[in-house]
Structure formats: structure tokens, C-alpha cells
Amino acid sequence: MTRNRVRGRLPAVLVLPALAGLAFLLVPLAGLVIKTPWTSLPTLLGAEVGEALRLSLICASLATVLCLFLGIPLAWLLARSGLPGRGFLRALVTVPLVLPPVVGGVALLLILGRRGLIGQHLDAWFGISLPFTTAGVVVAEAFVAMPFLVISVEGALRAADPRYEEAAATLGASKWLTFRRVTLPSVLPGVVAGAVLCWARALGEFGATITFAGNFPGETTTMPLAVYLALETDPDAAIVLSIVLLLVSVGVLAGLRDRWISGPT
Amino acid sequence: MTLNAELRVTRGTFSLDLDVTIAPGEVVALLGPNGAGKSTALRTLAGLLPLTSGHITVGESTWDGPDAFLPAEKRPIGVVFQDYLLFAHMSALENVAFGLRSRGTRKAEARAAAARWLDRVGLDGYEQAKPRALSGGQAQRVALARALVTGPSLLLLDEPLAALDASTRLQVRSELSRHLADFGGHTLLVTHDPLDAMVLADRLVILEGGRAVQSGPPAEVARQPRTDYVANLVGLNFFRGKASGTRVDLDGGGGLTIAEPAEGPVHVVFPPNAVSLHAEKPEGSPRNVWPVTVAAIEQHAHTTRVRLDGPPDVLADITTATLAELRLRPGDELWAAVKATEVHVYPA
Amino acid sequence: MPNLRIRSTIVTGVLGVALVLAGCGQQAASTSSGSQAVTGDVTVFAAASLTETFTRLGEDFEAANPGTKVKFNFGGSSALAQQLNQGAPADVFASAAPANMKQVTDTGTITDAPRTFAKNSLQIAVPKGNPGRIAGLADFANADRKIALCAEQVPCGAASRKVFEAAKITAAPDTLEQDVKAVLTKVSLGEVDGALVYKTDVKAAGDKVEGITFAESSQAVNDYPIASLAKAPNAAVAKAFVDFVLSDKGRSVLSAAGFDTP
CATH class of the missing domain: 3.40.190.10 (Periplasmic binding protein-like II)
Incomplete structure (x- = not known):
């Protein structure tokens, strides 16, 4: 009874654009699904697809971990420190969102490449060269995806009540313990949401990856790269690869959601 | 091990300048209106806000001073915050154990101690409950246990009963009173509720505009308020005046006859229920009688409070029977009468 | 104000329709006339x-x-x-x-x-000064050298494969790029020692990239x-x-x- 009454009150001004928005997001996907050559699916799914998929999942997950390690402290710095010029820093953090990913890849090459500002020393001193390696893929994906995490966590931190941190201090907790045991758990939904966005962005990342890490099967060819190259010669294969990537990512996110994000309902 | 503090904080246009001394086992209530600086004082004692100048010492150790500042996490304190600030993602037990854990107590030991304290505040069986599953009174008790479990030297209570509804409040107040009696350390209670302060504290410090305007045992403060704010808190008619024998000329106009002779600047108080109202001017006996106009009428639980314009202006509590008899309405002109023996006079 | 705005919208609309009509007329005229002068x-x-x-x-x-x-x-x-x-x-x-x-x-x-x-035919592209000292196509088989090729799915990659087959060389690339520009980015930044791209691309890349001609390029001329x-x-x-x-x-x-x- 109650539910029906509430539903009846939903204003059309909101519902119609909402449905249009949903259609806008889903119809292109539907197009992909409809065009999928289901019958030839098994022949198109070779070992290379499995390899690319595995690489994609591993790299996106590692990139997310890297983003968590660097992004949460950065979000904390932006949200809680009295650092001067925080507004400017916050704007800078979003640069990778605005930058065309290919440009991001070039920027990474200029810094971390074999002849890059830092990369040349890494190469000379430690023999480490990131381009054309799986580590390079992780770096490129993390570069592009980190803003999602930072923005999400920073928003959660700014919304969190800092008095809980004071309460922890009066209970004898050091700043670090307070951060770990009080602040972080209280912004966990924001961290999870940010990590999910970050992971999804990393999984779909193409431009920065191929520019910085190149494309070599088994090393740096992730699913989006495989999709792009398949598109050059065999659009059907590209559609199949896209569907596989789509299904796996939706599956993983749905699984995570059930497990980690308990909604308010 | 007396706590001695000269709390001086300047922030913008506001300044706090308050001297506090708390003996072991003593409960001092800091009472004042909003913005008086109560929270600022509490925060300096907690180590959440450094002093601009002054000092805080407990026995031999200095918590804050010209060349020492002990941050909150290093002070042996327990704080019960106004809305408790229980950690939402931890169970009641984990909340209580938190202070012990962060001070290095082993996990099992901390949990055992926390469980004992939960039992002590009457929350046996609620160990695993999350804060949002607790009622206001239960949450308050968890907060108290969390503050006391570490055996602090100073217990700070920030409006500990303000978030509770009236019925719970009565019970929690008496429990809190019992726990405070058992507590051997120093206690500072910050509140704007005079009843909480009177019931729980050994001594009151009244703070107005960052300064202590009055301090003393609750009974003394209640009997002899020194500011309008305090008089209002304790519900007395309060006047400043100049006494000459049994006559006091009030600063705000009008005069009163008193029973005990006095000289010089004085404060004059009498309770609202000492004021009687009459349609006709009453005769005889050593009474103060003066004409008044009804300004407002407020209905309380068992009495009716009438706000009367004088001079002097007074509050009168009358019974419902009197109200019916007089058929009072704002603007009505009446006579107010107070017996000289009901008027309490003390030097300003 | 609202009236003004409405009027200006109407004016714009009318103008737009007029322009479209004019364009149609023009196009029709130019195609039907059959004259040498083309427009549009x-x-x-x-x-x-x-x-x-x-x-x-x-x-x-x-x-x-x-x-x-x-x-x-x-x-x-x-x-x-x-x-x-x-x-x-x-x-x-x-x-x-x-x-x-x-x-x-x-x-x-x-x-x-x-x-x-x-x-168009292929050329070896090396960074300015040829730091990897690439002498010819044979160096592309050397695993120590960083080599970029186009992916086989794109035309320059297909051409590269033909060239290597003709030269009987097994190339050891480090990356298979999605297009020529991506290859050239890596060459001009010195990330790779050598790459195979088209002659025109080497020329377009300017002085950060040098071209080395090789005999087998005639095996894969691209139309x-x-x-x-x-x-x-x-x-x-x-x-x-x-x-x-x-x-x-x-x-x-x-x-x-x-x-x-x-």
C-alpha cells in the first residue's frame, strides 16, 4: 500500500528524463549485443582473447591497488590538511580526466620513458624501463584512473565529521591509528565507490596504455587494445571482444556490489 | 593532584579568560549560555585546542603552558561528547575497548575490561550492538563507559544529557550522578541546563562572554545569583539596588521594603511564587505593593507564570484557581504584592 | 524581454529556412547545368x-x-x-x-x-642520430634492440610482414602499434631504436626521425x-x-x- 502510494507520487518531470537517460546509456549496448555473431562466438574466442582478458583484469586490479595506495593519502591531503593552494591542487588532480588519454600516454613517456626525465635514470641506474612492459600498462591505467578514486574519497572525507577524529584523539589514538581505525572505515563506501570507478576506468583504458606501454600480445595487449586492433580487420571479432569485456566487468562489479556495498535499503 | 588551569584563548573577537581549579573527586560544572566559551574551555582541557596563554597543570605535570603542549592523545582524559560520537562501524564493545587498545592494552585484555564496563553501566548483553541500534540512553552509557574505561585523570562531559528526551534524561542523570560519585579523578561538566549542573556538580562556575561571573556550590549559586542569566536559570526575580536600612531603591526604578536591614549596593531576589496578584490594592501587613500591567501569560505544568511590567518588572507564579478568579489578559492592570520576609538581600 | 527573445528566435528560424532553400537551389542549378564550374x-x-x-x-x-x-x-x-x-x-x-x-x-x-x-613504400625510421645504430632490416631480429612495428591489422603492419617474409627475417618487436603516428611518437621520443613506417611518414615526422632505405621495401609497395x-x-x-x-x-x-x- 505504502509503496504504491510513494510510487504514484514520482513526478513525471523526473521520471521521463530518467528513462531517457537510461535508454541513452543502454541502447548502444543493446546494439552491441544484437550485432554479436553468437554462432561464430566459439571460433572467435581464441587463446589470445583469454590472454588479453586475463591481462586486462590483472592490470586493472593492480592499477586500482596502486591508486588506493597513492590516492587515499592524496585525497586525505586535499580534504584535511590546511595546505595552501588546495583548490588549485584539486583542479590539477582532475587533469588526467580532461587530458586526452593519448596525450597522457605521451606525457608519461616524457617522464618515465627510456629517454624521459625520470625514466632515463631508472634505466641507467636500475635497468628498469617501463614502456612495453606489463608494469607500464599498470602505470598508464593508474594515471588515467586515479582521479576517479581521489575525487570520490576526497568527497567522502569532506563529508565525514572530523569530530570523530577528535574523539579518537581523546581516547589516546595517534593520528595514524585514527586514520586507519576511524577515518578510513567511516569513508569506506566512498573508497569502495571510488575503487570501482577506478577499476572500471582502468579496465577500459586504451589511449594512454597503447601510447605508453605499447601493444604486444601477452605483455601489454589488454582487451581494449585487442578490440581496437580487431576492429581494423574483423569488426565481428571486435564486437565479440567488447561483449566479453562487458560481461566480465559487469559480472565482477555486480559481484562486488552484493558483497561489499550494502545499500541503505 | 589538583587540576589548575588558567585558560586564555583569543579567537577573532572572542576571548576566553577562565581560571579553573578542580580537586580530585570534585565535579565542577561550567554553566553558561550558548557562545559563552564553554566548549572552547572544554577543548583546551581536552588538548584539542592549544591555549593562547595561561596553563593547565595536573599535580606536577603540565598539559599546556608557555613551553609545553600535550596533545589530546597524550593526555589521561576521557570525554563524553554531546552527541556521544560513537564510532558507527564498531560494536559497543569495540567502542569501549578502543581507548585501551590505542594505549597499548592487549586485545583480549581490552575487550574483557570493556565488557566489565558495559556491564557496570547496565549494558550487559549489548556488547555486539552497533551504535545505531542503541537508544539514546544506551548510547550515552556506552559513551560514558568508553570515557571511563581507561581510568582517566580528567573526565570531560560536554552536555552529556542534552541529546536525551525528558523521561530518559531523569534516569540517566541519576545513573551518571552515581558513576561520578565513584570516580576519583577530576570532572568538568559543561552544560547549559541548570538542573543537570545542580544535581551533578559539587561546584558551579558560571561563564558569560568568556568570563566567570560567579562560582560556588550549587545551593549558594541558586540562592544568591549575581547576574540576570543566573537568576533566570534558577528562576528567581533578580534586581540590583542600593540599600538603606529596610529600604532598597532598585536601579531599574521602584523600591522594595526588606526585613533585614542592609546598607550600600545589594542584589535582591525573591521567587515568582512569592508574588501575589490582586485586582484591588491589598491593605495591611509589611508588604511591598505596587501597580503592574500584565505583559504575557505562560502556562507551565502546574502553575501559570505571569510576566508583569512594573516598575519593578516581575515574574509571578499563580495557581490555576487564581488565574480563573482574576481572568487575566495581557494589558490588564493589577496590584503585585510581596512580603518583605520573602525578599532575600545580599551584598553586590 | 521574453517577447524580444521569442522574436529573435523566430527571425533566426526564418533566416535558417531561407538559407537552406537558397542552398538547395544553388546545388540543383550546379548539377543540372552540366557546366565545368562546380560549386558547393x-x-x-x-x-x-x-x-x-x-x-x-x-x-x-x-x-x-x-x-x-x-x-x-x-x-x-x-x-x-x-x-x-x-x-x-x-x-x-x-x-x-x-x-x-x-x-x-x-x-x-x-x-x-x-x-x-x-x-608508398616502407622505410626504417630511427630517432635522430640513430642512437641504436640500426644498419638495416637484419637488426630488427635482435631482441636487445627496442623495435616498434605497426600491428598486422593495420596496413603498415601488413606491409611490414611482407617485407620480413621477403627478407627471411624473424622480427623481434617490442610493441605492435595501432597506427603509424603512434609508431612515430615512440621513434621521435627515442623509446625505440628502430621502426618500420612509410617513407611519407618519415618525411612528415620532421628532423626528429631519420629514414633508412632498404632493398626489400620494393616487396611491399602500398597503393x-x-x-x-x-x-x-x-x-x-x-x-x-x-x-x-x-x-x-x-x-x-x-x-x-x-x-x-x-
Whole structure:
């Protein structure tokens, strides 16, 4: 009874654009699904697809971990420190969102490449060269995806009540313990949401990856790269690869959601 | 091990300048209106806000001073915050154990101690409950246990009963009173509720505009308020005046006859229920009688409070029977009468 | 205020309709007259490797035919072919490979016979100064050298494979790039010691990249076909543009960019 009454009150001004928005997001996907050559699916799914998929999942997950390690402290710095010029820093953090990913890849090459500002020393001193390696893929994906995490966590931190941190201090907790045991758990939904966005962005990342890490099967060819190259010669294969990537990512996110994000309902 | 503090904080246009001394086992209530600086004082004692100048010492150790500042996490304190600030993602037990854990107590030991304290505040069986599953009174008790479990030297209570509804409040107040009696350390209670302060504290410090305007045992403060704010808190008619024998000329106009002779600047108080109202001017006996106009009428639980314009202006509590008899309405002109023996006079 | 705004909207609308009508009239006139003078817009889908030359050719064409406007959509040939097959509104398609042209003729989107207007062959590209000391194609088999090639799915990659097969060399690339520009980025930044790209690309990359010619390049000469679309919105200008590309004027611009012309 109650539910029906509430539903009846939903204003059309909101519902119609909402449905249009949903259609806008889903119809292109539907197009992909409809065009999928289901019958030839098994022949198109070779070992290379499995390899690319595995690489994609591993790299996106590692990139997310890297983003968590660097992004949460950065979000904390932006949200809680009295650092001067925080507004400017916050704007800078979003640069990778605005930058065309290919440009991001070039920027990474200029810094971390074999002849890059830092990369040349890494190469000379430690023999480490990131381009054309799986580590390079992780770096490129993390570069592009980190803003999602930072923005999400920073928003959660700014919304969190800092008095809980004071309460922890009066209970004898050091700043670090307070951060770990009080602040972080209280912004966990924001961290999870940010990590999910970050992971999804990393999984779909193409431009920065191929520019910085190149494309070599088994090393740096992730699913989006495989999709792009398949598109050059065999659009059907590209559609199949896209569907596989789509299904796996939706599956993983749905699984995570059930497990980690308990909604308010 | 007396706590001695000269709390001086300047922030913008506001300044706090308050001297506090708390003996072991003593409960001092800091009472004042909003913005008086109560929270600022509490925060300096907690180590959440450094002093601009002054000092805080407990026995031999200095918590804050010209060349020492002990941050909150290093002070042996327990704080019960106004809305408790229980950690939402931890169970009641984990909340209580938190202070012990962060001070290095082993996990099992901390949990055992926390469980004992939960039992002590009457929350046996609620160990695993999350804060949002607790009622206001239960949450308050968890907060108290969390503050006391570490055996602090100073217990700070920030409006500990303000978030509770009236019925719970009565019970929690008496429990809190019992726990405070058992507590051997120093206690500072910050509140704007005079009843909480009177019931729980050994001594009151009244703070107005960052300064202590009055301090003393609750009974003394209640009997002899020194500011309008305090008089209002304790519900007395309060006047400043100049006494000459049994006559006091009030600063705000009008005069009163008193029973005990006095000289010089004085404060004059009498309770609202000492004021009687009459349609006709009453005769005889050593009474103060003066004409008044009804300004407002407020209905309380068992009495009716009438706000009367004088001079002097007074509050009168009358019974419902009197109200019916007089058929009072704002603007009505009446006579107010107070017996000289009901008027309490003390030097300003 | 609201009234004013409404009026201005109406005025704009009326003007817009008038302009559209005028445009239709003009186009109808130019196609029906059958005269040499062509006018109107022409949309050209051209391979990314033609960006510089075709931009130049477009300007020359507009200068030679007042009243025309050439609009370009540069991109990977295969992506362009797909866009055309999906009905993208274009008049002319210039592909970097016959295979991509075939994708479009197969579907009947283009019915004219495509004509080859340029040829391109591979060159070894090395960073300025050749720090990796690449001497010839044989160095591409050396695993210690950082090598970039085009992915086999794109034309320069397919050509590279042919060249290696002819030279009987097993290349050891570190990356298979999605297009020539990506390869050149890596060469010009010194990320790789050597790469295989087209002669024209080396030339276009400027002085950060040096080219080394090798004998086997003749094994993979790439033809660039051009054709106008069957449903070209402006067939007359489309045809005129194709002819212009194949003219002496067109050839000279193409050879200046390093293309061989038929």
C-alpha cells in the first residue's frame, strides 16, 4: 500500500528524463549485443582473447591497488590538511580526466620513458624501463584512473565529521591509528565507490596504455587494445571482444556490489 | 593532584579568560549560555585546542603552558561528547575497548575490561550492538563507559544529557550522578541546563562572554545569583539596588521594603511564587505593593507564570484557581504584592 | 524581454529556412547545368597518412574552383570504411590500402572503379642520430634492440610482414602499434631504436626521425585508391576533386610529401 502510494507520487518531470537517460546509456549496448555473431562466438574466442582478458583484469586490479595506495593519502591531503593552494591542487588532480588519454600516454613517456626525465635514470641506474612492459600498462591505467578514486574519497572525507577524529584523539589514538581505525572505515563506501570507478576506468583504458606501454600480445595487449586492433580487420571479432569485456566487468562489479556495498535499503 | 588551569584563548573577537581549579573527586560544572566559551574551555582541557596563554597543570605535570603542549592523545582524559560520537562501524564493545587498545592494552585484555564496563553501566548483553541500534540512553552509557574505561585523570562531559528526551534524561542523570560519585579523578561538566549542573556538580562556575561571573556550590549559586542569566536559570526575580536600612531603591526604578536591614549596593531576589496578584490594592501587613500591567501569560505544568511590567518588572507564579478568579489578559492592570520576609538581600 | 527573445528566435528560424532553400537551389542549378564550374561542399574521408597532403590539395582545389569547400574526415582507413558502410555522409573516399577500399566497394557503397593515385613504400625510421645504430632490416631480429612495428591489422603492419617474409627475417618487436603516428611518437621520443613506417611518414615526422632505405621495401609497395561514393550528396564536386587529386598538380603535391605516383 505504502509503496504504491510513494510510487504514484514520482513526478513525471523526473521520471521521463530518467528513462531517457537510461535508454541513452543502454541502447548502444543493446546494439552491441544484437550485432554479436553468437554462432561464430566459439571460433572467435581464441587463446589470445583469454590472454588479453586475463591481462586486462590483472592490470586493472593492480592499477586500482596502486591508486588506493597513492590516492587515499592524496585525497586525505586535499580534504584535511590546511595546505595552501588546495583548490588549485584539486583542479590539477582532475587533469588526467580532461587530458586526452593519448596525450597522457605521451606525457608519461616524457617522464618515465627510456629517454624521459625520470625514466632515463631508472634505466641507467636500475635497468628498469617501463614502456612495453606489463608494469607500464599498470602505470598508464593508474594515471588515467586515479582521479576517479581521489575525487570520490576526497568527497567522502569532506563529508565525514572530523569530530570523530577528535574523539579518537581523546581516547589516546595517534593520528595514524585514527586514520586507519576511524577515518578510513567511516569513508569506506566512498573508497569502495571510488575503487570501482577506478577499476572500471582502468579496465577500459586504451589511449594512454597503447601510447605508453605499447601493444604486444601477452605483455601489454589488454582487451581494449585487442578490440581496437580487431576492429581494423574483423569488426565481428571486435564486437565479440567488447561483449566479453562487458560481461566480465559487469559480472565482477555486480559481484562486488552484493558483497561489499550494502545499500541503505 | 589538583587540576589548575588558567585558560586564555583569543579567537577573532572572542576571548576566553577562565581560571579553573578542580580537586580530585570534585565535579565542577561550567554553566553558561550558548557562545559563552564553554566548549572552547572544554577543548583546551581536552588538548584539542592549544591555549593562547595561561596553563593547565595536573599535580606536577603540565598539559599546556608557555613551553609545553600535550596533545589530546597524550593526555589521561576521557570525554563524553554531546552527541556521544560513537564510532558507527564498531560494536559497543569495540567502542569501549578502543581507548585501551590505542594505549597499548592487549586485545583480549581490552575487550574483557570493556565488557566489565558495559556491564557496570547496565549494558550487559549489548556488547555486539552497533551504535545505531542503541537508544539514546544506551548510547550515552556506552559513551560514558568508553570515557571511563581507561581510568582517566580528567573526565570531560560536554552536555552529556542534552541529546536525551525528558523521561530518559531523569534516569540517566541519576545513573551518571552515581558513576561520578565513584570516580576519583577530576570532572568538568559543561552544560547549559541548570538542573543537570545542580544535581551533578559539587561546584558551579558560571561563564558569560568568556568570563566567570560567579562560582560556588550549587545551593549558594541558586540562592544568591549575581547576574540576570543566573537568576533566570534558577528562576528567581533578580534586581540590583542600593540599600538603606529596610529600604532598597532598585536601579531599574521602584523600591522594595526588606526585613533585614542592609546598607550600600545589594542584589535582591525573591521567587515568582512569592508574588501575589490582586485586582484591588491589598491593605495591611509589611508588604511591598505596587501597580503592574500584565505583559504575557505562560502556562507551565502546574502553575501559570505571569510576566508583569512594573516598575519593578516581575515574574509571578499563580495557581490555576487564581488565574480563573482574576481572568487575566495581557494589558490588564493589577496590584503585585510581596512580603518583605520573602525578599532575600545580599551584598553586590 | 521574453517577447524580444521569442522574436529573435523566430527571425533566426526564418533566416535558417531561407538559407537552406537558397542552398538547395544553388546545388540543383550546379548539377543540372552540366557546366565545368562546380560549386558547393564536398566531404572527403581520407586515410590519416594523407592528412598533410590532402589538406594542401583541398586548399588548392578550393582556390581553383571558387565556391567550393572541401571538408575532411581523416582517420584510420578501416575505421573510415566502416563509417562509410554505416552510411556516413561523404562524397569521396581515399584509402591507404586497397583492402579497405574493397570493404566499401563490396557493400556497393562505392560503385565506381577505384583509381590508384599514390604509392608508398616502407622505410626504417630511427630517432635522430640513430642512437641504436640500426644498419638495416637484419637488426630488427635482435631482441636487445627496442623495435616498434605497426600491428598486422593495420596496413603498415601488413606491409611490414611482407617485407620480413621477403627478407627471411624473424622480427623481434617490442610493441605492435595501432597506427603509424603512434609508431612515430615512440621513434621521435627515442623509446625505440628502430621502426618500420612509410617513407611519407618519415618525411612528415620532421628532423626528429631519420629514414633508412632498404632493398626489400620494393616487396611491399602500398597503393592508395580513391573513388567517389555512389550516393555522394554532391557528385559533381566529388568527381572534380578525384580528378584534381589525379592531375599533375595533385601528383606534384603528393611527390613532395614522399609518395610515389603512378
